[in-house]
Amino acid sequence: MGIFDTLGSRKKTEIFFERDMTPDKNRKLYKDIDENLKVFKEYLADCDDLITREFVMGNPERPKHRLAMINIDGLVDKRLVQEEVMKSLMLYARQTPLEHSVGDKFFQLIKEGLLTVAELREADNFGELVLAVLSGDTALIIDKLDRALILNTKGWEKRGVEEPLTEAVIRGPREGFTETYRVNVALVRRRIKDPNLKVKTVRLGRHTRTDVGVLYIKGIANPSIVEEVLKRLNKVDIDGVLESGYIEQMIEDNWVSFFPQFRRTERPDVAAAALLEGNVLIICDTTPFVLIAPTTLFSLFHSSEDYYERWYIASLIRLLRFAAAALAIAAPSFYVAMVAYHPGMLPTDLALSIGATREGVPFSTTVEALIMMLSLEVLREAGIRLPGPIGQTIGIVGGLVVGEAAVRAGIVSPIMVILIAINAISSFAVPNFSVAIGFRLLTFIFLILASVAGLYGVMLGFLGLTVHLVTLKSFGVPYLSPVISFKFKRLRDLVVRAPLPSLKERPEYTRPVDKTRVRDSKVKERGGGEENDDG
Amino acid sequence: MMMDDDRISSEQAIALIVNAAIGVGILSLPRVAVKSAGPDCWIVVLLGGLIALLGALVVGGIIKRLEGRTFVDYMSFVFGRPVGLILGVVYGIYFSLIAAVVLRDFAEVMKNFALEETPLEFFVLTLLLLSAYLIRHGLEPMARLMVVNFPFWFILSVAMLILSLYNADFSELLPFLRTPPEKLLQGALSSMLSLVGFEVLLTSAQGLKTVKDINKVMVVSMGIVTAYYTFVVVTVVVSMGIAETSRTIWPSMAVVRRISVPGEILERMDALAVALWVVVVFTTVCAYYFAAAITFTNVFRAREFKIFASILFPWTYLAAMLPQNILEVEDWLNFAGNFSILTCFLIPIIILVAGMARNKWGKKG
Numbered sequence: 001m002g003i004f005d006t007l008g009s010r011k012k013t014e015i016f017f018e019r020d021m022t023p024d025k026n027r028k029l030y031k032d033i034d035e036n037l038k039v040f041k042e043y044l045a046d047c048d049d050l051i052t053r054e055f056v057m058g059n060p061e062r063p064k065h066r067l068a069m070i071n072i073d074g075l076v077d078k079r080l081v082q083e084e085v086m087k088s089l090m091l092y093a094r095q096t097p098l099e100h101s102v103g104d105k106f107f108q109l110i111k112e113g114l115l116t117v118a119e120l121r122e123a124d125n126f127g128e129l130v131l132a133v134l135s136g137d138t139a140l141i142i143d144k145l146d147r148a149l150i151l152n153t154k155g156w157e158k159r160g161v162e163e164p165l166t167e168a169v170i171r172g173p174r175e176g177f178t179e180t181y182r183v184n185v186a187l188v189r190r191r192i193k194d195p196n197l198k199v200k201t202v203r204l205g206r207h208t209r210t211d212v213g214v215l216y217i218k219g220i221a222n223p224s225i226v227e228e229v230l231k232r233l234n235k236v237d238i239d240g241v242l243e244s245g246y247i248e249q250m251i252e253d254n255w256v257s258f259f260p261q262f263r264r265t266e267r268p269d270v271a272a273a274a275l276l277e278g279n280v281l282i283i284c285d286t287t288p289f290v291l292i293a294p295t296t297l298f299s300l301f302h303s304s305e306d307y308y309e310r311w312y313i314a315s316l317i318r319l320l321r322f323a324a325a326a327l328a329i330a331a332p333s334f335y336v337a338m339v340a341y342h343p344g345m346l347p348t349d350l351a352l353s354i355g356a357t358r359e360g361v362p363f364s365t366t367v368e369a370l371i372m373m374l375s376l377e378v379l380r381e382a383g384i385r386l387p388g389p390i391g392q393t394i395g396i397v398g399g400l401v402v403g404e405a406a407v408r409a410g411i412v413s414p415i416m417v418i419l420i421a422i423n424a425i426s427s428f429a430v431p432n433f434s435v436a437i438g439f440r441l442l443t444f445i446f447l448i449l450a451s452v453a454g455l456y457g458v459m460l461g462f463l464g465l466t467v468h469l470v471t472l473k474s475f476g477v478p479y480l481s482p483v484i485s486f487k488f489k490r491l492r493d494l495v496v497r498a499p500l501p502s503l504k505e506r507p508e509y510t511r512p513v514d515k516t517r518v519r520d521s522k523v524k525e526r527g528g529g530e531e532n533d534d535g
Numbered sequence: 536m537m538m539d540d541d542r543i544s545s546e547q548a549i550a551l552i553v554n555a556a557i558g559v560g561i562l563s564l565p566r567v568a569v570k571s572a573g574p575d576c577w578i579v580v581l582l583g584g585l586i587a588l589l590g591a592l593v594v595g596g597i598i599k600r601l602e603g604r605t606f607v608d609y610m611s612f613v614f615g616r617p618v619g620l621i622l623g624v625v626y627g628i629y630f631s632l633i634a635a636v637v638l639r640d641f642a643e644v645m646k647n648f649a650l651e652e653t654p655l656e657f658f659v660l661t662l663l664l665l666s667a668y669l670i671r672h673g674l675e676p677m678a679r680l681m682v683v684n685f686p687f688w689f690i691l692s693v694a695m696l697i698l699s700l701y702n703a704d705f706s707e708l709l710p711f712l713r714t715p716p717e718k719l720l721q722g723a724l725s726s727m728l729s730l731v732g733f734e735v736l737l738t739s740a741q742g743l744k745t746v747k748d749i750n751k752v753m754v755v756s757m758g759i760v761t762a763y764y765t766f767v768v769v770t771v772v773v774s775m776g777i778a779e780t781s782r783t784i785w786p787s788m789a790v791v792r793r794i795s796v797p798g799e800i801l802e803r804m805d806a807l808a809v810a811l812w813v814v815v816v817f818t819t820v821c822a823y824y825f826a827a828a829i830t831f832t833n834v835f836r837a838r839e840f841k842i843f844a845s846i847l848f849p850w851t852y853l854a855a856m857l858p859q860n861i862l863e864v865e866d867w868l869n870f871a872g873n874f875s876i877l878t879c880f881l882i883p884i885i886i887l888v889a890g891m892a893r894n895k896w897g898k899k900g
Contacts, residue, residue, distance in 0.1 A: 341650065342806040453657070455810040456649055460661055463817050467665060470679040471672045484547070484679040 024127025033066050033143035040070060040141075043130050049073045050133075055086070057093050065106065066143035070129075075136035077155025084116045085138065085151060107145055115140075119152035131209065154182075161187070164266035164288070166433060171308045176266045181211045181285035187268040188215060188283075192275060196220075202233050204247065208240035212247060215271075215281040222278060222511045228475050229280050229293060244284040244291050253473050258438040261474040263292040263299060270304045276517075278510030294477035296509050297469060298494050301325070303431040306497050315496035321429055322495055328427035328439045329465075332369045333450035333458050335419055339365045341454030357413040366451035368412050372420040373444065375402070380424075481509040543739070545748045547678035551822060552591075552733050552756035554681040557763060558819030559640045560729025561692070561812065562785040563868070564764055565771040567729070569781045571722030574707065575714040577769050579722035583730050584761025586723055590880045591733040591753040596887050598740040598749050600894075606737045607833040613889045622882065623834040629878045630735070630827035631847055634820050635854035636864070636871045638662060641816040643861050648788055648809045659855045662817055663824075667848050670825040671841050674742045677825055681818055688814045689763075695808055696770040698794045703773040728872035730760060731879045732819075735826040738833070784861070824851065 030036050037052060044050045052070050056063040069085065093114050111120065123129050124147050129139045136154035161183070164176030177184045185199055196218040203209045212233060216226050232251035241247060244264065252261040265271055266288050271281050274292040282291040301321050306314040338345055339354060346354070361368060379398040383391045403421075406412050423443065430436045442465070449457035472479040482490035490508050492498035504520075506512045543551070568576035601609050606626075611619025642658035669677055714722075733753060736743075743749070771786050774793070780786045791808040801807065828844040837843065858864045 344803050345801050345806050347800070347802040453653065453661075454650055455806050456645060456658070456813060459810040459813040460665070463665055463814065466680055466683055467669045470683060471669070471676045478679060480679065480683055484682055487546075 024130065025125050027126045029124055029126065029129075029141070029146040029148055031144055031146050033068055033141055036141050036148075037068055039126060040130070040139075043126065044133075047072075053086075055090060057089055068141045069138055070133055070141070071138040071153065072133060072136065075134075075156050076138055076153040080117070080153050080155060081138055085140070085153070088114050088116050103144065107142060107147060110140075110142070111149060115149070115151065117151045117153065121150050123148050123150050134209075158183075167265060167267050167270070167303075167431070169267075169303070169305045169308075172304055173267070173269050175268055177268060177271075177283075177288035177290055179286050179288060181213060181283060184268075184283050184288070184290065185213055185215070188271050188275070188281065191268060191272040192217065197275065200230065202230070204233065204236055204238070205241040206237070206239050208242065210241040211285040212241065213281075213283040215275065215283060217275050217278075220276065220278045220506070220512050220514050221280055222513060225278075225294060225475050225477075225510065226280055229282065233282075241284060243287045244282065244289045247282060247284055248291055253475070257468065257472055258441055259297065259469070259472065259479065260300070260432070260434040260438070261293075261295055261472070261479070263295045263432065264289045264434065265292060266290070267304060273304060273307065277506050278512030294475040294510060295479075296474070296477065296481050297479050298483075299507075299509075300432045300435045301430060307500070311497055311499040315498075318495060318497060321431070324426035324429035325439060328423055328430070328436075329442050329446055330458060330462075331419060331423045331426070332373065332443060333446035333461070334455075335416075336365045336369055336447060337450040337454045337458050340451065354413075354415055357415050360410040361413050363411070364451075365416070366447065368416050369420065369447055370444075372406075372412055372416055373423075373447070376420060376424050377440065477509050477511075482507070541673045541675045542742045542744050543675055543678040544744050545752050547675075547682055548736060548743060548752045549756045549759070550681040550685050551678050551739070552736060552752070553759050553763075554685060554732075554815075554818035555735045555822035556730060556732025556756070556760040556819075558729075558732075558816055559637050559644075559868075560726075560764065561767055561815065562644060562787045563640075564726055564729045565768045565780050565786045566783060567726050568722060568768050569772060569777055569786075571725060572714045572719055573777055574709055574772075575712060575719065576722075576772055577708070577765050578712065578714075579719055579726055580730075580765045580768050581761060582719055583723035583726045584757060584764070587727065587730040587733070587761070587879075588754065588757040590731070590883065591757050592750060593880070593883045593887050594733055594737055595749040595753045597883055597890065598736065598743070599746060600887075600890055601740050601746075603741065605741060605833040607830065609890070610886060613886055613893050620834055623830055625882075626738070626878060627827050627830040627834060629874055630738075630823045630830060631851050632854060632874065633871055634666075634823035634827060635851045635857075636867050637816060637819050637823070638851070639855040639858060639864055640868060641813075641820075642855070643864055644785060644788070644812070645809060647785075649806050656856065659852060662813070662820060663848065663852055663855070666817065666821040666824050667844060669821055670828060671844050673840070674739050674825070674829075677821055680821070684814050684818055688811055691811055692808075692815075693763075693766070695791055695794065695804060695811075696767065698796065698804075699774050699790045700770060701774075701794075703770075704776070705773050707773050707776055708769070724876065725869075725872065727879075728868065728875050729764060730757075731875050732760065732822070733757065734875075734879045734883075735822045737883075738826045738829045827851075 027039075030039075033054075037054075040052070041050075049072050050070070051073050052068060054066065054068045057065040057067060067089065069081070071081065089110070096109070096114070111122075123132065123139075129148055129150065132150040133139050136156060138151045138153040140149040140151060142148065158180050159178050161175050161178055163174040167176075175187060177187060189197060189199075194217065198216055198218050200214045202212045202214065204212045214226070214229055214233065229251075233247070236247065236250045238246065238250060248260070248262050248264070249255065254261065262282075263274070265274075271290050271292065275281060279292050279294065282293065284291070301318065306318060309317070339358075343351055358365075363371070375398070379394065382398070383394050386394060399421075403417050407414050407417055427436050427439045427443070430439065442461075446458060446461045449461045451457070453460065469480050470478070470484075478484050482494065487508075489505075493503055493507060497503075501518055504518045505515045506517050564580070565576070568579045572579045597606075597609070604612065607619060607623035609619075610622045613619070614622070638659050639655075641662065642655040645658045646653065646655060669680060733756065736752075740746070767787060771790050772780055774790050775783075775786060779789075783789050788805055788808065792803060792805040794804045795802065796804065824844075824847065828840060828847050831837075831843045831847065832840045835843075858867050
């Protein structure tokens with residue numbers, strides 16, 4: 001019947017947070033319960049997971065009040081429906097004299113006096129009811145009334161709050177986001193008990209109707225960024241949103257770039273920290289990955305632990321990450337450029353030893369590097385898909401056996417094996433996987449450039465990279481900020497992390513409304529004598 | 536959104552000027568300075584910096600008077616439309632010529648020091664393509680690139696030069712001040728091409744956020760440029776000697792070639808230095824290429840800047856490939872240097888004086 005096919009007649013409405021369902025919204029409920037049930041069954045025809053339960057209130061022998069309950073099997077909490085809805089209406093209601101209450105009075109009685117469900121709302125049209133039922137709510141239709149009740153009985157099988165797999169930390173909370181939207185919002189809310197934490201929900205996907213929440217702290221987040229996020233989200237018209245990756249790719253600034261223009265996290269503490277820095281969160285139902293916008297290159301190198309550990313450890317670790325990133329991008333290309341084009345740069349001893357290990361290797365250094373890097377990518381990909389124990393086997397067979405055999409067979413030189421291994425390890429020292437994988441791609445490009453034009457090729461790659469990065473923006477924020485102007489104060493929380501008391505301002509790139517992070521008076525109270533030389 | 540207005544801050548303007556000024560001069564300036572003044576070469580650079588600063592302040596004065604108009608429009612306002620347009624075209628040609636000459640010089644160095652077998656066209660084309668891609672995005676991203684790259688090459692090149700000081704002989708700088716003043720002045724003028732760069736700001740002046748800081752911008756950037764070049768010249772001369780410096784085409788490269796890194800990680804640094812120098816040249820080319828494109832856009836009062844950015848591409852490429860050999864490149868460099876005296880000093884002074892007169896006269900009438 002194509003009832004949900006509302007594409008053709010979409011128009012702009014005031015409430016822009018909800019995909020328009022005008023035809024269904026305009027279809028009001030009838031007064032007759034049988035009529036209503038008939039329409040309902042038309043909507044959900046051939047849906048075998050639909051449960052409709054008709055029952056009466058009061059004396060069953062002289063039924064005066066007929067009701068019907070509609071929900072989807074598996075999406076609702078059965079116990080809740082039985083105990084709080086059915087029992088209340090069928091058993092406990094008998095103690096209430098029903099005979100005199102009809103019409104609105106009866107409706108009021110059910111709504112306010114009998115149902116012991118925590119959350120309910122009224123609806124008078126089919127569009128809203130059907131959508132609610134499909135979202136896991138229970139619809140209660142009452143005879144002789146053109147209004148119905150929507151009871152929140154959501155309760156499907158879900159994963160509990162577990163430790164996130166991709167962002168493990170040594171110090172820090174172990175909670176991770178789950179696949180349930182409300183749980184995720186609550187996890188953030190639990191950390192920021194501030195009425196200014198705003199949650200705006202959009203439904204995206206013509207078929208999936210996925211809840212997508214935009215979270216920000218009013219008074220910190222820049223309104224223009226919040227607006228921009230909402231504007232772009234509302235432009236999204238796609239059949240389904242199954243993961244936040246869909247949203248990311250639909251609303252990002254530049255889809256050509258290797259660099260992610262969102263930070264994504266599985267950790268509520270990271271999300272909360274981002275909110276406090278003036279970012280906007282995009283939480284998508286059915287996925288534990290939450291998007292953070294806007295993003296800069298440097299924020300992708302930061303990990304939540306940087307703020308939990310003491311500052312010099314955090315700073316050193318950060319420096320290490322940047323060094324690792326440089327290695328990850330440039331190590332193989334640099335080596336190839338030196339060996340193939342500028343052997344004079346190498347000290348004589350080193351050049352001789354490289355020459356000795358390469359003796360008998362039939363390929364050029366470029367091909368050698370490509371063989372190693374490609375096989376490493378394959379190993380990585382194979383290792384991800386396989387279950388733990390087999391994955392380890394792949395690691396041992398691939399890494400140790402094949403690597404060793406390749407060297408013995410004289411296909412690659414041992415130095416190359418070492419180099420590619422270091423390169424691969426470095427690329428995954430970056431905390432964000434999407435950046436790490438982008439770096440892997442860049443490594444290949446740099447390698448090819450180096451094999452074409454030596455060090456000049458590497459430099460061309462570097463220049464191309466910087467040119468691309470300076471032109472890239474994430475929600476109007478330059479991707480390289482704050483390194484776009486000489487303001488040394490802004491560098492305190494970038495490549496190093498200055499002591500927390502000295503980070504008096506929030507990062508500048510989000511252009512927060514309220515800039516203060518640490519207030520002076522508090523610092524002095526805590527400080528004592530030792531912090532006097534801070535400055 | 537807020538940051539999309541394509542305007543640059545004072546710091547970005549400083550970075551733009553410094554990056555535009557420091558370019559091929561790193562390699563040739565020591566020779567030029569030593570040839571004209573011997574041991575007093577560093578005085579030549581300082582004097583040149585002082586003269587350049589005067590020119591920069593004149594340019595700053597013009598920028599203050601633009602009041603939202605483009606440079607070409609201002610010249611039309613001062614001299615009348617035809618003359619203004621002709622001058623605009625002169626500036627456009629000048630900027631693109633500098634970009635081309637710098638590119639060519641760069642290609643020659645690359646061929647000489649890094650990749651002997653590679654054709655010159657490869658170097659010119661790749662770098663020009665990259666700059667064309669960048670400048671299409673406008674002034675602000677370009678200024679951002681200058682800021683991002685500045686610390687990178689500045690720190691590394693200074694570090695490299697310091698490493699080369701291990702066998703420095705400071706007596707090369709003696710006797711002190713024996714050169715006749717007119718020779719010093721002549722040397723200062725011939726080293727001018729390396730020191731100018733402030734003129735690119737003329738054409739990008741509409742993009743300045745704070746015009747009133749322009750004098751500070753000029754002083755700081757010329758200070759950085761002069762200090763850097765003086766350091767380069769002194770380092771090269773003390774570690775290589777007067778005689779050898781004046782006989783080498785690119786003395787700085789020769790110096791870097793002799794460096795040996797403590798700890799023996801790298802034996803010869805010249806390839807690395809050339810690679811680093813690519814960044815320096817790239818920023819210069821971008822600055823001038825952009826200036827040329829924006830000047831022509833203003834001359835034709837075109838709305839679409841990107842078209843001129845593309846039209847200039849083949850012209851710059853051809854101009855870069857025009858010289859037959861390295862000697863002709865040198866001639867072109869000298870020609871461009873003399874041209875820059877015209878465009879950086881003479882014309883701006885005339886414009887400023889005429890503009891002042893025009894204002895006074897205009898108020899009376």
